[in-house]
Amino acid sequence: MSDPLLRQLDAVTVPVPDLDHGLAFYRDQLGHELLWRNDAVGQAGLRLPESATELVLSTALEYAPNWLVTSVDEAVERLVAAGGHVVSPPAPIPVGRVAVVGDPFGNPLVLVDLSGGTYVTDATGQVV
Numbered sequence: 001m002s003d004p005l006l007r008q009l010d011a012v013t014v015p016v017p018d019l020d021h022g023l024a025f026y027r028d029q030l031g032h033e034l035l036w037r038n039d040a041v042g043q044a045g046l047r048l049p050e051s052a053t054e055l056v057l058s059t060a061l062e063y064a065p066n067w068l069v070t071s072v073d074e075a076v077e078r079l080v081a082a083g084g085h086v087v088s089p090p091a092p093i094p095v096g097r098v099a100v101v102g103d104p105f106g107n108p109l110v111l112v113d114l115s116g117g118t119y120v121t122d123a124t125g126q127v128v
Helices: 019-029 072-081
Strands: 008-015 034-038 043-047 054-058 064-068 085-093 096-102 108-113
Touching: 008 108, 019 034, 019 043, 019 054, 072 085, 072 096, 072 108
Parallel strands: 008 054, 064 108
Antiparallel strands: 008 064, 034 043, 043 054, 085 096, 096 108
16 A cells, blocks of 8 residues: 555635635634735635644635645546546646546545745735
8 A cells, every 4th residue: 555645635725706805704704814815816825723724715716625745746647547537637836736636436636736835925915
């Protein structure tokens, strides 16, 4: 048996109509601290205080967990070999790579590696 593929839950993506409305609810009303905001991709990351997992507000993505893997490309190969299928092939993102695969039961798995590092932000949380 090889090492487990899914390392940890990197983020949970939550769709919002726009970032300001999403932040007004999740940050201002529910108290989650803003970690980063990237208007260019329509996303903002909020801290979950008892976890390394982020709550990511998105204007373009569906509600989904995002699984951290060591390498997206290798994870896709392994999942396909195990009976899964590619929904969205590996692609670059500002912090690494992402892909979406389907398991044999119809569940999408969003796979992320942080091979590009993490966001650098200014004092207001804006990605620079």
